[in-house]
Amino acid sequence: MALDESVIQERAKEIGKLRDALNTILYGQETLVELTITGLLARGHMLLEGLPGLGKTELVKGLSKALQLVTKRVQFTPDLLPGDITGNPVLQETEKGREFVFQPGPLFANLVLADEINRASPKTQSALLEAMQERRVTVLGETHTLPHPFFVLATQNPIELEGTYPLPEAQLDRFLFKLEVPRNNAATLERIVSQRELGVEPELEPVMDGEALESLMETVRQIYLPDVVANYIARLVDATHSGQSKTAEGIKFGASPRAALSLASAAKARALMAGRINASFEDVKSVAVPVIQHRIILEYNARIDGKTNRQIVESLIAEVPTQDFNTPSTLKQTAAAATN
Template sequence: MTARSQIEDLKTRMGESIIGQRDVVERLVIGLLANGNLLIEGLPGLAKTRAVKAMAKNLDSEFSRIQFTPDLLPSDVTGTEVYHQTNDGAEFKFDPGPIFANIVLADEINRAPAKVQAALLEAMEERQVTVSGTTHKMPPLFIVMATQNPIEQEGTYPLPEAQMDRFLMHVQVNYPPVEDEVEVIRLVRREEQAKQQKESGAEKPVAIPQDAVFEARREIAAIHVSPEMERYMADLVYATRTPAALSEDLGRWIEVGASPRASLAFDKCGRTHAWLKDRDFVDPADVRAVAHDILRHRLTLSYEAQGEGKTADDVIDAIVSLVALP
């Protein structure tokens, strides 16, 4: 099987477990193939955790889930040096933490204090952890998918804007249509019936190998991006820094624009989206498809925008409509 067919198989399997969240499934696959970390936000019960687990279940990978709580310590995430008594004497050995996995689910990341968030984000950015002067590398396939919900802000530690910028995309999970919610009820009922009948012990389908991900990444790296498309990506990001040049309203709404990481994210995600659509070049549709997920967490809105009830998505809609196409 080709890498494309295997990735399509992965998407199909995930879609069978996550009904009504097709866009979320696609964004998770884009993050996996673009080798970037995702921040997934949505109200409780919208299958954020289930989506990540569905990916890990169907991919030949080691999965780790970290439940973030206010009393969590950095060493609970990264690991620590442990004293061991051996026949040759005493020695300290590194005991890896749950961060050392292929797919890491950081559940409710905003419930842990800043020092724990910093330990996780360092591993995300550097792809390594340094403990007691020794550097420990992450596995070749390594992605962090962090979740948070937009309500219940008591007892939480919101991520600073500078740390949010390290996530490739900020994915929002919304309520499914009522027709899909009916299918969710049926799906969960079938799973419960299978569990009661002990059918869960049946032979499981073969997991998608990691080599399919690496091969897909090599093909994505060869996707053509024209100079005009490169300029279009840069223009979208630059517009967030000089919004008044586009419109008076945007000038009032945006306080701080996106960093160059946004331009890099457009390039990675645009090429990945084009590859998933079976094209060997990036067109404006690919860029626009991922624009909200890339810019959503990188814009700081003014108090005036918040007072007018404007969201980041509203502002991005205006930017995309005003920036000229190549």
Template sequence: MPTLTEAEIATHNAGVRRLMEALNSVLFGQERLVELVVTGILARGHILLEGLPGLGKTELVKGLAKALELGTKRIQFTPDLLPGDITGNPVLQEANGRREFVFQPGPLFTNLCLADEINRASPKTQSALLEAMQERRVTVLGETHPLPQPFFVLATQNPIELEGTYPLPEAQLDRFLFKLDVHRNDASTLQRIVENRELGVEPELKPVMTREALTGIMEAVRTIYLPEVVANYIARLVDATHPGQSKAATAIKYGASPRAALSLASAAKARGLMSGRINASFEDVQAVAVPVLQHRIILDYNARIDGKTNAGVAAEVLAEVPVQALSVPRTLKESQPVGAA
């Protein structure tokens, strides 16, 4: 895989900055959320957003679609939603005196899919979404249909409503790169919203990046160098989420999977590019560790009774695992793997 030049990194970094500035101009007070969502997109990941209604989750998805010139569709998940309602169904059509079934694509056939209140869907419907997220394709009546590229799922769930919901199974949670908590706005941010927005009027947002440019940056992320010491740090972090491997893990019943390590590496690479560097660093891993790990660990009964949270325990694991090197390569020459020309 070819190594990026510092000029190419600077060009990609400038495009990412324009994207985040555009999103922050319409979503006030959520700079950290915007940064992580953009990181997840560049890392080709799906994202689970948890927060109360009215905090801008839908607006964020719409803003992303406009800024990136991507197609977007919203699916409101309900208990009676069927798999075919999201994947599509064969439809009987008549042409030239013949009748035949023609596949009619569902709302999953888009670039940016907003899966609203995903935990209200039945497990059967959730499993249909799982295939789309993992394989980026859907299978209907034995026929496989590829989804448009790029394809991302941004799913939401309400943290306080439990009645009539179906908790996402661990296998599906593991498919989300990040789980992000959307926090309420403080008084000063609310004042900005009141002064600059009007109820029922969508903010204007012009495209700042083409689909081709986004694809180019996503490809560039894959070429960001992951130093051996950083890869070792990622491995030790994920290992520390398992019982018996760290003090914090005494609260954990089941730790994170190898997919968590791969997700940490991808997200760290994306953040490295966003920071204008040619490599991923320890700081990049630390910045994305909790969003990557919190939904991939299962707390034991006593920890839940004591009021511990997944995010809190993930942060404890992060604080406990030491960085065993003072620095990582920061120049193009230093970032070459051993034996590279």
């Protein structure tokens, strides 16, 4: 179905309102807010990584309020069991007599904040797999569908790794984005100090409801992805594999096809946020780091040399050209580009 550019502009304005609302409760984290909204529109789960107190939980709460979504928070601990998050059958007295009745767990919400997800045991972490991918849970052979929309926003602390269970690659691959929450600079801190009180949650007016969010997500699916952009995504993901690019020498295992799908979806969401009818190379580049960085495993030598996943992905972006054609030796490319 062809999209009307005026409709796209209208949707972009709605998203802009959400962005503005979140920026009023989370100071100095414009990029994080931008990417979080992108992730939501792309129907993806997100893994937030940052030191305590940087506003991760605040962001989720703000989303909950602005979108009027049912939000639940689970603090992951080593003794947390799968049933604690999926729900358990409970023996109850009913009209038919005693029988097991499924008691939904905290996963039955629109927005689930999985706080410090790496502190839960692998068994509990795995219980999230089906929920995140299939958007349903199975307990005692009975499958229960999760509500729509359904997002998992997990957090993990990059320090204090003693006694934690690093997320396995299969689990990480389920997250659309891995977002790093940066610390605030002095000016932002001053603004927070002057405008916030400890223990008092900021007020936020609802911007849209879950239905409107679903509509926006549907619009994202209709954004046009040009063939050349799809080709660029394919080449970028392929370049993460050993032997496919110079940068890949530092990569032990490359990104999966799910990474390519995630890139395409996120690029479309970025296009909608910018009020455009089509995704572009720039959209892909802007979401490549959060999409790919947690999906690659670096070589030992690369880690010893101090390289990070982010640096590797940035290097990939610089290495892989947007256009898949070479220039003859009789021509040379100039660096500066004119703008219209």
